[in-house]
Amino acid sequence: MKFQIDDLPIVFPYDRIYPEQYAYMCDLKRTLDATGHCVLEMPSGTGKTVSLLSLIVSYQQFYPTKRKLIYCSRTVPEIEKALAELKRLMEYRVSCAETEEQKVKEQSFYGIGLTSRKNLCIHPEVSKEKKGVVVDARCRDLTNASVCERGRQNPGSVELCEWHENLGVREPGNLIPPGVYTLADVLQYGRDNTVCPYFLVRRMMPFVDVVIYSFHYLLDPKVAEQVSKELSKDAIVVFDEAHNIDNVCIESLSIDLTRPMLDSAARSVGRLGDKIEEIKKTDASKLQDEYAKLVEGLQEAADNEDAFMSNPVLPEDLLKEAIPGNIRKAEHFIAFLKRFVEYLKTRMRVLHVVAETPLSFLQHLKDITYIERRPLRFCAERLQSLVRTLELSRLDEFSSLQKVATFATLVATYEKGFLLILEPFETDVATVPNPIFHFTCLDPSIAIKPVFERFSSVVITSGTISPLDMYPKMLQFTPVVQESYPMTLTRNSFLPLVITRGSDQVAISSRFEVRNDPAVVRNFGSILVEYSKIVPDGIVAFFPSYLYMESIVAAWNDMGILNEVWKHKLIFVETPDANETSIALENYRRACDNGRGAVLLSVARGKVSEGIDFDHNYGRAVIMFGLLIDSRRVPYQYTESRILKARLEYLRDAYRIRESEFLGFDAMRNAAQCVGRVLRGKTDWGLMVFADKRFARADKRAKLPRWINQYITETASNLSTDMAITLSKLFMRTISQNPNENQTGISLWTIEDIEKAQAQQKAQQVLEVEQKKDDTMDEDDEYGDGGFDDEMLAELDLDV
């Protein structure tokens, strides 16, 4: 259907629209018009992606500026879904274009998705490699500039990639006919035309209207430098499923070093040394040239496509100056690296936990090895230059050294918001040391800052992003719109239940003091057994951690609980291997389609919980066993994750976010994310079972998104297993009836309903404007400097 928001004509690929979708689109448009940022929370399964794309594409096609859309999602399945959604939208737009001219315009719309070489490679040998780094390295060996040059001058002398070569023949910007391509489509196109899908997408990026890729391609400076540098400033950036965006930000600037890595790095340094000696004899001029260039401070204008590694620090923190003299010479740099690796190895021998700031680390480093901060800062850049000069192949073997160099650059660049933690033992009870040197970023706003500064409109959206004000606080930005939409339903299509005790009245909880108590384990088990008896098709169960899931699966098996479940449903379990889990997931879906029914046991925040939907028969019930809050504690012993602790302290000191507040928020956003995956559309239904005593607490529940929270009744918030089963049965019986009442007008809008709403809005606006004329405008400090006013801080302390 077509309608207007203000002067913007919208094409929406359905006959009806949910009121929340309409409201969402209005707010989105407001953000784009104001060229500001926004935080929007829309209930899961109400067609967030389609509304977003529908509005933005309408916006792009209507205004002559044609702002590019950069759409970021979390996982490859979600990227693929967004691409398919876009493809369908464009097909719809073409089909309802009114004039021929318009039709051509719609048809010339480009949309593509980018992922790694591993996922896009169709080279018969390279693509068989299991590991991403190996694929990257082998691909570079076949496609980097110097190899290509040699191969073209002297065909047959070196092996080249046919698919990549074919791409070079084509005219840039016209490598693929216009249209929207899913990842599968691009792969197929590559196979059909013998061109490389990966480089096709990379080279098309400046010319397309929509590009869809994962968060890391924009947030991780190592990747963003390569792929996202040239995107224009007026682009619209969308972070979908952004509830974990703070973690992605932190991850992109954090790094771990282990002892095997250091050993491997030391070996690589040795190999580099050998190589230099060799080159000195055969082709000394190469090294001379490099030295000369570095003296002049020339930044090599390398082709981004085959960069071995790029600088791990954010663009604005890059030093625009020449590489210091003591590491300019290749052999000096090798000696420098050797010393640094040795130093790190010595540090690893310490048998007690060390936590220090980057500054104190640098001081100690200087005292012991005389390594200065400045050369350390150039470590990554210098290594890149050296690798290019030596024309090394199979770079995956140098990945540990690359990590060390990254570590060096990061530690020398950042002071505030980072911490170094050395943990000699995996757990407190372990006796064999397995040291890990963590360099950890504590402040998510650092990595995302360049994005907010560079792009005029950044949209942060998800189904579960409550409490909304947490994100602007953590990420340090000022949204122009910040909204959460309730779910309008004519009948409750989902039933949230909080089970606090078993039928034997023993309280259940994954609190680690009691989580291995047989009574609790059995009560958790009986919840699963009872639900597998009454719920049709699929049930998804989430555990707070892998360790807990693995121990409880074993315990259930030995207690005979799983035997009961086998009687009613098949059982699938998430495993450490992603591919294996995908196959289990596929079989799970087959079992649900077939009517046999199945139970999927998986982990919240694990692989399955992100990006996989369990709508309709794939998930009629989702059970959360326990609250996720205790991830910082290992069963059997009290070990708090030091990284988490440091992060909590930082949040408290820097942004006045209390530890318990953040932990509660973190637990609830993940719980909400898991249960939200069972719904798509308003006719879909599902049960959401929260099995933990602590969910009964009102302060915990308050952190759930509004659209879930509004349907938790007082009675359903403190149930025993048998009561919950009774309520669930009743719910299923009711929901299975044909809905008699017409949803249209309430939870479904036709075009008339939209017009009605618009008329109402207009009337109200007129009224407001008149009122405003009377009032003096006194809202100038509302979105002033982005800081917190006293009122906000006062509220925080009250929120106990």
Place this chain on the structure above:
Amino acid sequence: MPSTSTATICTAKASYKKLPGLLELTSTHLQWTQDGKKAPSVKVPLVEAASLFCSKEGAAQVRLKLGLVSDDAGHNFTFTSPQPASLTEREKFKAELTNIISRNRSGVATPAPGTRPPRTPGVPGTPVPRPAPSLSRAASTSRAPSVGSDSRGPGTPVGDPTHDFRLRKKVLMSTPELAQLHRELVMTGQISENEFWEGREHLLLAQAAAESQKRGKPGQLVDPRPQTVDGEVKIVITPQLVHDIFEEYPVVAKAYTDNVPNKLSEAEFWKRYFQSKLFNAHRASIRSSAAQHVVKDDPIFDKYLEKEDDELQPRKLRDEGVDMFIDLAATAVDHGETGNERDITMQAGKQRAVLPLIRKFNEHSGRLLDTTLGEQPAKRRKIDSGNNDLYAQLDLEDLHGDEVSPGILLDMQDRRRYFEGRSMDTSQRAQIDVGAAVQEAKDNVNGWESRLSQLKIDRKAGDAALLSMTQNVAARIEVTKRKNDIPDGLFRQMTTCQTAANEFLRQFWLAIYPSPIEYQTASSLNPAQKAAKAAKMAGYLEKTHEKVAALVRAASQEGFDPSRVQVAMKPILDGVDKALTFWRTRAATARPPGR
């Protein structure tokens, strides 16, 4: 065996229900004939065989128990030959039956045509000897075979479920009311068997459908657990268990074929298997790994031992593409590793001992699906489905507009008259002068206050109203009080009369109206037959009045108020009268053109 010409595979002397006799296994049936009788009194089609149990070796009696698909209790045979002979005989039966059972389970129909399950149509034209219906339920051995073949009209097609006697019987057994009616009408010969079932085909079809629904394999893992029998810890092996173990762990089947009977006897094989590391590796428990060092080395079985599948990556990787929408591996390699290691609770696979167990669950579930759905075609989505499948997963179905349903056209007789009536109505209504009507209404309302105050209710009328209400209530109480005081015998007679008349009515109308198309089997009657039948039914119906009159008389003889019987039977009499009137008018209208 009069009708079966099938070959006998093995025979043995065996007693059944303590009667001596001869047990025979033919290619289609397992049958037992009592000594001195000709026809077998137990005859089980092999397709019915579901499970097999044997007595222990060395037990006083050599027994064999066969469980059936329809009946777990099954049949118990005791081999009566002297000990060593009986044992070999039993082993022979056991071996044969185990094969048959495993064949039955795997769903492959046995090739012999006669062994097909009774529901599937037989070869047309050839009168296939039908296997005796599964009479195992409670059927006494003497009666059962005789019921099998009678009462079915000759020439009825075998495969038609609506004429399957066995189905009819089952339906009757499950619904006592229908059985009652059947007894009264069919057994007394008032209407024929086929007539009775006409119009009730859906019951038979439903029954046939319910029976043909194959029960899937149970989901539980094969996990033989030791039981304590007479103070000893034992694992009881049944042929069924053996079959399950072979299916679940092909490596055991391989070991079995390699070693039995050359190197090990069967008993020894199992004994050593259950003590071996191999068995412990197969057990679905992580405790077994703890017990592993207690278990002895076994040179034979340890050969078959595979390395425990407890690495983070599975040993066997199915290398096939999965649907991009659920491809988790793609996300893992979408970008390089970043960030700090996750804390130890969130590292998958830290409890290595559980991984084989988890893999076993996934494989077992996958295998169960494969047995029912067949192996999955690899890369399904990439080949056949286009975008439609892709879009279907994204679609929000309730956002589509309502599809206009065509509706069912009302077929009205003499439509013109209907509309005429309507239009006349409206024309009459139009004649009312609105102004005058309003005026009149207004006049009526004028001065209502004064009139209301003048209103006096007549005392007599009020009393009368109250009285009538009281009487009404009293009458109702009376009725509920004496609800069940009809004498038992009379009541039963009344019910019988009622249901019989109902059935006649049903048959009558069935003969009058065209039969539903979907049941038009060969037995459907042609118009002449129908007319004859309707006439017959009308004849029966005419007698209903007499019957009711008789009931009324009986009631008065028993000192019961006859009028109440009349009241009770009134509705059915009305129905009968209606039918009869219809019949007579039809006969009257049909006759003139004939003459």
